[in-house]
Amino acid sequence: MKHITTCLLALFVLTSGQSQMDKSLLVDIESVEQQVIDWRRYFHENPELSNREFNTAKKIEEHLRSLGMEVKTGIAKTGVVGILKGDQPGKVVGLRADIDGLPVTERNELPYRSKVKTTFLDTETGVMHACGHDTHIAILMGVAEVLSKNKDKIKGTIKFIFQPAEEGPPPGEEGGAKLMIKEGVLKNPDVDVIFGLHINSATPVGTIKYKSGGTMAAVERFVVNVKGKQTHGSAPWTGVDPILISAKIIDGFQTIISRESPLVDEAAVITVGKITSGVRFNIIPESAELIGTVRTLDPKMRELIMRRMNEMARDIARAYGGEASIEWQNNTVVTFNDPALTAQMLPTLQHVAGEENVKIMKATTGGEDFSYFQEIIPGFYFFLGGMTLGNTTPYPHHTPDFQIDESGLLLGVKAMTQLPLDYLNAN
Numbered sequence: 001m002k003h004i005t006t007c008l009l010a011l012f013v014l015t016s017g018q019s020q021m022d023k024s025l026l027v028d029i030e031s032v033e034q035q036v037i038d039w040r041r042y043f044h045e046n047p048e049l050s051n052r053e054f055n056t057a058k059k060i061e062e063h064l065r066s067l068g069m070e071v072k073t074g075i076a077k078t079g080v081v082g083i084l085k086g087d088q089p090g091k092v093v094g095l096r097a098d099i100d101g102l103p104v105t106e107r108n109e110l111p112y113r114s115k116v117k118t119t120f121l122d123t124e125t126g127v128m129h130a131c132g133h134d135t136h137i138a139i140l141m142g143v144a145e146v147l148s149k150n151k152d153k154i155k156g157t158i159k160f161i162f163q164p165a166e167e168g169p170p171p172g173e174e175g176g177a178k179l180m181i182k183e184g185v186l187k188n189p190d191v192d193v194i195f196g197l198h199i200n201s202a203t204p205v206g207t208i209k210y211k212s213g214g215t216m217a218a219v220e221r222f223v224v225n226v227k228g229k230q231t232h233g234s235a236p237w238t239g240v241d242p243i244l245i246s247a248k249i250i251d252g253f254q255t256i257i258s259r260e261s262p263l264v265d266e267a268a269v270i271t272v273g274k275i276t277s278g279v280r281f282n283i284i285p286e287s288a289e290l291i292g293t294v295r296t297l298d299p300k301m302r303e304l305i306m307r308r309m310n311e312m313a314r315d316i317a318r319a320y321g322g323e324a325s326i327e328w329q330n331n332t333v334v335t336f337n338d339p340a341l342t343a344q345m346l347p348t349l350q351h352v353a354g355e356e357n358v359k360i361m362k363a364t365t366g367g368e369d370f371s372y373f374q375e376i377i378p379g380f381y382f383f384l385g386g387m388t389l390g391n392t393t394p395y396p397h398h399t400p401d402f403q404i405d406e407s408g409l410l411l412g413v414k415a416m417t418q419l420p421l422d423y424l425n426a427n
Helices: 002-016 023-031 033-045 054-066 133-148 176-182 242-260 299-319 339-353 371-376 406-426
Strands: 070-075 079-085 088-098 117-120 123-126 155-163 193-204 208-210 213-216 218-227 268-277 287-296 323-332 335-337 358-360 379-387
Touching: 023 033, 023 133, 023 406, 033 054, 033 133, 033 406, 054 070, 054 079, 054 133, 054 155, 079 133, 088 133, 088 406, 133 155, 133 193, 133 406, 155 176, 155 406, 176 371, 193 371, 193 406, 208 339, 218 242, 218 299, 242 268, 242 287, 242 299, 268 299, 287 299, 299 323, 335 339, 335 371, 335 379, 339 358, 339 379, 339 406, 371 379, 379 406
Parallel strands: 088 155, 088 193, 193 379, 208 358
Antiparallel strands: 070 079, 079 155, 117 123, 208 379, 213 335, 218 287, 218 323, 268 287
16 A cells, blocks of 8 residues: 555656656757757668668667767677766666668658668668658657756656667677677666657657557577479479478468467467579479568467467478478567556656657567567657658658658657656656
8 A cells, every 4th residue: 555655646747747848848849840850861862771770879879979978888799888977876767769771671751861872681672761760760860858957856866878780680699689788788877768769651650659567579480491402394293392382371360360379359460471493494493491470469379470470380391291390589668668667657658748649559569679679668659640640641650752851850859858858857
């Protein structure tokens, strides 16, 4: 009972303290808007892939050092951390932004569109901020500038975490949030809670969406290795066709979702995103490789789906005279918003965006390695509107046409500035 009373009192103090945003703070936030947009355009025009964000990290480092922060670099290869100590003692809040781009060739006429080209997994491709990480960097750099001017309002310490490789490190490498944690990003000083956001092209500008508890899916990467028997394309009966077996396996996987998974409990997805096999039109090859992802929001469903995929790949291949096995790699766990922290910080979001603009969302099958931070400490992750009002056909994330409305960035700066201040003042 005493614990409940204390929590209610803290929430009351937090809410009552939000009756009016500090005017000087609001002036500082609004004054940085154009700079945030300019930063975003720079990063959009100069994207870098996971674990290769060298110039991105340098630009972030230079800005944080210019603000007089203690700066640490090279964390998880290219990660940057800035530490801002307030004028009053208190707890430590982490603010996180992911910084990597994707192997996507941009397709639009923006004057700051990416023209960067590279080779990714032996394939020539463009590089693009096709998920909005450029906006996340710019927003957090803006927050750093605002809060560095307002250390008298900070009761504690704020740790700015610019994280590489959220999209996943290249094969054979470590990276992302998991490696940052391994290398001590949540230590010295020890972080008590962490906040993060993600821009969303399908959410109207001015809107914030959130969910308490499980919010984004656990993500597994899988590789199915199919072994057949090579032969001439004119005589398939003299071999075992791994391409045919692959097609049957892919078809079978989808029945695990449509016929075996209790979708009334939670959503789940199996996607095969890459198939590699063969070198010539008239040769049935010896092997095939399928690469894909499984998305789950429930641990029991995750176990069921992975077990049935292993069984189905093996048995289908055997039925056609071949062999198949699956290699698994966990990419993220469930992004879980701590319910108590979510309830505590909801009034802050309602204050900066307007109560009518803060909406509860359903869980999504997208994945986020912010979830690894949340395994260690309480965390709160929310979605920021990046779609122009009235737009009914937004381009999806991870596509060549992806775009966001930059007028939504200011709300991101407001939210990520006010969240740590309100948390620290209440704790």
